[in-house]
Amino acid sequence: MYKLYQDSMAIVREFGKPDIFLTMTCNPEWKVIVRKISAEHQKHPDRPDIVAHVWNQKLRVLLDDLDEGVLGRLLARLYVVEFQKRGLPHAHILIVLAEEDKLRTRDLINTLVPCEIPDEVSNPDLYETVINCMMHGPCGSQNPNCICMVDGKCFKRYPKPLVEVTRANIDKYVEVQKCRPPDKLKFKNREYDNATANQWVVPYNPYLSQKYNCHINIEICTGITVVKYMYKYAYKGSDTAMLTIESVEKEREGGTRVRLEPNEIIRCLNARYISPVEACIRLIDNVVQGKSHSVVLLPAHLRAGHMVLVRVDEDSEEV
Incomplete structure (x- = not known):
């Protein structure tokens, strides 16, 4: 942005x-x-x-x-x-x-x-x-x-x-x-x-x-x-949306019905909405x-202002 x-x-x-x-x-x-x-x-x-x-x-x-x-x-x-x-x-x-x-x-x-x-x-x-x-x-x-x-x-x-x-x-x-x-x-x-x-x-x-x-x-x-x-x-x-996971019933072989309870941790999920x-x-x-016009970024920077790429597993202090 x-x-x-x-x-x-x-x-x-x-x-x-x-x-x-x-x-x-x-x-x-x-x-x-x-x-x-x-x-x-x-x-x-x-x-x-x-x-x-x-x-x-x-x-x-x-x-x-x-x-x-x-x-x-x-x-x-x-x-x-x-x-x-x-x-x-x-x-x-x-x-x-x-x-x-x-x-x-x-x-x-x-x-x-x-x-x-x-x-x-x-x-x-x-x-x-x-x-x-x-x-x-x-x-x-x-x-x-x-x-x-x-x-x-x-x-x-x-x-x-x-x-x-x-x-x-x-x-x-x-x-x-x-x-x-x-x-x-x-x-x-x-x-x-x-x-x-x-x-x-x-x-x-x-x-x-x-x-x-x-x-x-x-x-x-x-x-x-x-x-x-x-x-x-x-x-x-x-935007975000709150999702609630409810328990459901599932029919298995032989005609028996089993109630499936969701995991308590994922019962509610605050998710991105598209x-x-x-x-x-x-x-x-x-x-x-x-x-309407293209803007070209010149490869120039101020002191200590250049871009540095860091891997996720690297320590920021060591870099």
Whole structure:
């Protein structure tokens, strides 16, 4: 993790701070996934191999779109794929834009990264994607058991306050404009008044959201701390799971049944947990992190700072 972080910081030193932090999450309702599993009357947890293959293809196409400049001419990019116990993978992507395409004005930010519910009549496809994939929660008092709730508060700070004018904070994300919609809105069997509807919208890009029909959150960066966050969060270590081994009965020859008691030492096991999708992605050797530029480590070191390889059976003091 440390080497990957240092390589990324070398790219940042060369090309400048990231301008966009993009997060793409796999959508189990993608038509290609549904078409593959519906014929066998299965659900996406039953076929992690299909989810892994489709996710890899979608991610590659998204990276190609970014390289071609759908968000502006690209100087450099970094990405890391993360897995959680919920099973579906998501990718964190950092983008450094060319000087002439940097997001310097409020109008440009509001156009590229809106944070409001689109009009259902003029753009029904985008409306459906935003409603189904880009709405946070509900959490807080409406759903105190939501996964984002910590000590009675949403750790992602939703619902966000309405913002009449886009503004930026040093070393934080830009607060994108969130205006009050003219009328009440109803979706997901819930009715939102015009004072709260846009407070739950996650910043998105209209083109990418409509094309990929999944959760693609876009944040405008104002600092470089997000580089450390991206690698520290993705490589923090595997999730764990507590396994309990219960006694079972086994039938022997002659019809007798014998009760097998597990070893008391291994009755409980605190083990590493890897989701089925992550296992499939690693088995088919898909890349889970990458950079637009290669970083070459020079064979130079400071005094007493060179690398030493030690065998497990050797004494560190003797070495």
